Amino acid sequence: MKRLEQGERHTVSLILNGVPRTGRADNRTLLSDFLRHELGATGTHVGCEHGVCGACTVRIDGAAARACLTLAVQAEGRRVDTVEGLAGKDGELNDLQQAFRRNHALQCGFCTPGILMSCSDFLERVPGPTEAQVRDMLSGHLCRCTGYTNIVKAVLETAAERQARREEEKHA
Amino acid sequence: MRRDGQAVEAGRQTSFVGRPLERVEDAALLTGRGRYADDLGVKPGTLHAAVLRSPHAHAILKAIDSSRAQTSRGVRAVLTGEDVRRWSQPFVVGVKQPMEHWSLAVDRVRYVGEPVAVVVAENRYAAEDALDLIRVDYEPLAAVVSVEQAIREDAPLLHPAVGSNVVSDRSFRYGDPETAFDRAPHRVRLTVHYPRNSCTPIEGGVVIAEYLPGEEGYEVTSNFMGPFSLHAVMALALRVPAARLRHKSPRDSGGSFGVKQSVFPYVVLMCLASRKAGAPVKWVEDRLEHLTAATSATGRLATIEAAVESDGRIVALAYDQFDDVGGYLRAPEPATFYRMHGCLTGAYAIPNLTVRNRVVLTNKTPAGLVRGFGGPQVYFALERLMQRIAVELKLDPLEIYRRNLVPPEAFPYRAAAGALLDSGNYPAALKLAEHEGGLAELKRRRDEARAQGRLYGIGFAAIVEPSISNMGYITTALTPAQRAKAGPKNGAIASATVSIDLLGSVSVVVASAPAGQGHMTVCAQVAADVLGLKPEDITVNVELDTQKDAWSVAAGNYSSRFAGAVAGTVHLAATKLRDKLARIAAHQLGVAPQDIAFAGGEVFPRSAPERAIPFARAASSAHWAPALLPQGESLGLRETVFWTPESLAAPDEQDHINTSAAYGFAFDICAVEVDRDTGRVRIDRYVTTHDAGKILNPALADGQIRGAFAQGVGAALMEEFRYAADGGFQSGTFADYLVPTACEVPEPLILHMETPSPFTPLGAKGLGEGNNMSTPVCIANAVADALSPIGDVSDIRLPLTPAKVMGLIGIDDPAPSRSRERATEPAMGDGGGRALTANGAIEIAAPPEAVFKVLLDPQALVQVIPGCHALQAVSENRYRAEVTVGVGLVKARYEAEIALSELDPPRSLRLAGSGLSALGAARGSGRVTLEAIPTGTRLSYDYRAEVSGKVAAVGSRMLEGAAKIVLAQLFERLGRHAGGAPAKRESWWKRLLRLLGWGK
Structure with missing residues (x-):
């Protein structure tokens, strides 16, 4: 296992939303701080720094993970996806983002990036979730504004839309 | 012709206010382009x-x-x-x-x-x-951590110069409460605690x-x-x-x-x-x-009493309240008391009232604004009392509500303490909740559940929800004489600026400092309606720069002032700008200004709609061609309006105060089932009825209600800032301070009525705080009702965690498993921490002189004290040390002070220490006696220690065990260092060490 000495500065290279990026980090620098302050990807937010609130959730090699419980050096060479990578090239919101807007599934929006990243991962793994499954997944996130109802609706709606699209493609 | 013009106007312009439009804020927030303070360069x-x-x-x-x-x-x-x-x-x-x-x-x-x-x-x-x-x-x-402690005669004082921990004590009297209490056939009285939460x-x-x-x-x-x-x-x-x-x-x-x-x-x-x-x-x-x-919501201890007629009509109310504001009275405290002062009689027509408010300092975080501000505390007392009146007088709770609600024909209604309740139809809201909310069905469910021995209950709460705070209400904390000296304070000045740029596009700037409520969206809706444009044509800027923007004393995001005050002021500013544009356009078109209409992105004379010109052209000409302005018209296309509700006067000589400009109404019904075995409270249905006047964007309004409801559920069932008896804080993470997740928040049934306010420009009132006020007490009332088959439960304390509910249900706690070792009962120390005491003896194969020498030698001591990294002499026989102590899974690095005293070489000494770590404090002292015996020395010890903070929260058995391990190590090393191994170890040390996995 690679050993990192205290006080050393490291070069960390990763694929951020499909783009190779490189920055400098101490061995104790959190991935959340690295993304925000070194790479300028401030869409990922920090809400508790102890892994409970979920605001900092990103996808590392596709799997939702807490950026505040991950060291930047651990992301070396990996694919990291954040909220900035969800929309299309011209800024067009993807189906999940649109469902959030349509359903008023956000208010202050601070917890939203983490929720979107968890949902993205979840909907790929569980394409036809029940409401109970969605709520269970969302229980890894704290939202103080919405009371969650509209978030649940947005996720279920997105899942249903994707199902319908898959059906269509099958028949086409 | 004129009729045609009006038809054109109506046909071209749809109204945007009142529609559930999507938010203009969301695109940025959903793509990671938010501009939060930590995101700014x-x-x-x-x-x-x-x-x-x-x-x-x-x-x-x-x-x-x-x-x-x-x-x-x-x-x-x-x-x-x-x-x-x-x-x-x-x-x-x-x-x-x-x-x-x-x-x-x-x-x-x-x-x-x-x-x-x-x-x-x-x-x-x-x-x-x-x-x-x-x-x-x-x-x-010594610390004081509760109101009860803080007000004791001999309580330690936080601010000795004040001479008391009670820093404000005011009494108020409205109407003739004494006579009403004397004459009433019933008195119902209740003492409640409202916890600290946020x-x-x-x-x-x-x-x-x-x-x-x-x-x-x-x-x-x-x-x-x-x-x-x-x-x-x-x-x-x-x-x-x-x-x-x-x-x-x-x-x-x-x-x-x-x-x-x-x-x-x-x-x-x-x-x-x-x-x-x-x-x-x-x-x-x-x-x-x-x-x-x-910060924290203000904790409250309140005793409330009602004088009640036999039919349930309340004729007088008496409050005796203590607010726990923490270590300092930080501005705007003691506002938690006075925000609600004018409407302490709630939604009821109660003419007589006495109030005593005492502000108490405790060794806790200063209290301040937390959504609902004052409302959750007041209604927890008042609405719990309503439930008690129903129980004690054996009346239907809804009957009591109907008898006491302010009647619809009485508005605007001046409440006893001065609130001018602006509008509403409270009985209609009650009826709506009862019918649309399916109360009959819930009662059936309750009957069925009770027949099966299950605990099912229904609770109610009626509240008036104040919005747009009177900046003068806080001076109610002063006496009329003090107020006279300080000068009157009143009003709630809001401001808005609407301007048009060179290309004719419209900007709105407000000083409302939003935090997710969708102010940009609503401002765009309001301005679009006035100017005949679409919301997407309006650019709204909600950043606030105190050096450049129009703002005044009431600016900011609090007291649910946006819909009533800020959006209303945007309407006034947009109207002022439109009137100016109308004068300019009328001059150019040769018609009267009153003939000019704005609709569908065009400006046209109602008398000749075919002469319409695009809004942007009509609007921008004032920039490009000032010479075309009508005689006397001012330059520029920027209007700033400052507005304050006229109804907000300063408190009068008799302490009447209209604390807020608008008062919405909410009536909630909650049905819960309580699990007899676990104490878990399950919300079966929650109905919440709101009348907040004109609703500007129903989707945003429901969002506010759902959010407040979720926070209300948290306050009712989960959330509390807990303090140890020594003032140590125990809720420092989201794993300790539990807030509701998607699994704990049910979907409430939301019902609306719209009785416009006569006092705000758009007839709107605030509605974002209602459920923070109503939901905690409504759930508490439902739980009280659910537990009623078990016994009469009046002292319901939030949060209703399973443990607390089990306490109310009463359980036969199984006898604890027998302790393996002598376990001293955990006792509280003088400082409020957890006390540990022990004594014992050990034999060391070295003479007392050698043992004593080790105790006096810093070099030796650092090796003898378990977990000691560094030891530094600060004066004779006083040392500063860094010591790591492990208790179970918790490891804490203490900065310790160790002192030796009562030295009687080589017979005895006293060893005292105190330490601080991220996990809490510890202090203790012990007497060590050395006695020469044939095999060396018999060392006897007797110590008393006290620990607090996180470490103290671990089980006392584990704590005792850890202490014994440390002692064992200490004496073993002492013996070794003094020149010999301990001759005889008490055998249970080894057993314990092995048990905990540290034995060799």
Whole structure:
């Protein structure tokens, strides 16, 4: 296992939303701080720094993970996806983002990036979730504004839309 | 022709106000382009701050030594109380008392988490490293952690100069309460506690401050959200004219719920830190700091009594209330009391009222704005009392509500203490909730459940929800004489600016500091309606710059003032600009200004709609061709309107005060089932009926209701800031302070009525705080009803955690498994921590002289004390040590002071120690006696120790076990060091060590 000495500065290279990026980090620098302050990807937010609130959730090699419980050096060479990578090239919101807007599934929006990243991962793994499954997944996130109802609706709606699209493609 | 023109106008323009439009804010927030305070770029060279905080609830601050911190890598400055005294002054206080509250503790700490020093470094990591290097010499004092303790005659005083922990005591009398109480056939009385909790926004406080040398003052960006009356408090503390404290608020804020009011002391603190460092300084509050030290809803102890007629009509009400405001009376406290003062009689026509309000200091975090502010506390008493009246008089609760509600024909209704309830139809709302909410069905479910022995209950709550606070209400805390001297305060000035640029597009600027409520969307809807445009044509800027923007004393995001006051003022400003445009267009088109209509993006005479010109052209001409303006018309296309509700007067001589401009109404029904075996409360149905006047955007309104409801559920069932008996804080993470997740929040049934307010420009009232006020008590009433088959439960305390509910149900706790070892009962120490005592003896194969010598030798002692990393003599027989102690899975590094006294070589001595760690404090002392025996020495010990904080929260058996292990190690090493191994070990040491996995 690679050993990192205290006080050393490291070069960390990763694929951020499909783009190779490189920055400098101490061995104790959190991935959340690295993304925000070194790479300028401030869409990922920090809400508790102890892994409970979920605001900092990103996808590392596709799997939702807490950026505040991950060291930047651990992301070396990996694919990291954040909220900035969800929309299309011209800024067009993807189906999940649109469902959030349509359903008023956000208010202050601070917890939203983490929720979107968890949902993205979840909907790929569980394409036809029940409401109970969605709520269970969302229980890894704290939202103080919405009371969650509209978030649940947005996720279920997105899942249903994707199902319908898959059906269509099958028949086409 | 004219009729045609009106038809054209109506056909071209659809109204946007009142429609559930999507939000203009969302595209940025959903793509990671939010502009929250920590996302903004800072000036190159900006430094980062970390705050050293008190581990003690109450202590004298004797000395601070920051020399090691100052030389730590990356550190540029350390700010201490000395600097704060030199460059600032204490915050002004809302009552006349000799209390000083500085942005940093200067001579005494009064709550765990109080700022003691600020390290400014090149990055946050380096700043936090250096915190550990600051040595603070505290002299701990006894702490008071409850109202009951604080008001005792012999209670330790937080601010000795005041002479009492009760810093304000006011009594009020309205009508003729004595006669009413004397004559009434029934008196119903109840004492309630409301806990400390908070809505905990997910974004913490952020301050970026820069000192501008010379006389230029300070420039700040922070997510402070008002009330901007506190801008004056900050400027006074910094001793600069208000204009020289430039404060900028970013567009986005990650939730506030009132809580971001508590950022203001840190604005002052970081200004001073920047002054010390000679560079801009940024501070981002972390979660531990936020939960520990930001703010809290005011805890309350209240006794409420009603004089009741036999039919359930309440003829008089008496409140005796104590507010637990924490270690300091921080502005705007004691506002928690006085925000609700005018409407203490709630939704009821009760003519007689007495009130006694006492403001109490305790060794806890200062209280402040938390959504609902004052409402949850008042209604927890009042609506619990309504439930008690129904129980005690054996009446149907709804019947009691109907008999007491303010009748619809009485509006505007002047309540006993002065609130002018503006509009409503409370009985209609009741009926709506009853029918649409399916009360009959819920009653059937209750009957069925009870027949099966299950615990099912129904609760109610009726509240008036104040919005748009009267800036003068806080002066109700002063006597009429004090008020006369200070001068009257009243009103709630809102401001809005609407302008048109060179190409004819419209901008709106408001001073409302939103935190997710969709102010941009609603402002666009309102302005679009006035100007005949679409919301997407309007650009709204909600950043606030105190040096450039139009704002006044009431600016900010609190007291649900947006819909009624700010949106209304946008309407007024847009109307003023439209009227000006109409005059200009009329002049150019040769018609009367009254003939000009704005619709569908065009401006046209109603008499000749075919002469329509695009809005942008009509609007921009005033910029390009001022010569075409009508005679006497002013230049520019920018209108700023300041508006204040006329109904908000200062408190009168008899202390009548109309505390708010508008009063919405909410009536809730809650059905719960309580699990007999676990105490879990399941909400079966929640119905919430709201009348908030005209609704500007129903989707946003429902969003506010759902959010407040979720927070209400949290307050009812989960959330509490808990303190140990010594003032240690026990809720510092989201794993300790539990807030509802998607699994705990059911979907409420939301019902609406719209009775417009006659006092706000659009007829709108606030509705964002209602469920914070109604839901906690409604759930509590439902639980009380559910438990009624078990017995009469009146003392319901929040949060209703399963453990607390089981306490109410009453369970036969199974006998604890028999302890393997002698276990002393955990006792409370004098300082409120957990006390440990033990005594015993051990034999050491060395003479007493050798053992005694080891105890006096620092070099030897460092090797003898288990977990000791460093030991440094500070004076004769006094040492400072760093010791790591493990208790179960918890490991704490203590900074300890060890002292030897009562030396009687080589026979006996006293060994005393005290230590501090991130996990709490520990202190203790023990007597060690050495006795010569043939095999060496018999060492006897007898100690008493006390631990507090996180460590004390672990089970007492584990704690005792750990203490014994440490002692075993200590004496074993002592024996070894004195020249021999312990001759005879008490066998249970070994057994215990093996048991815990440490044995060899």
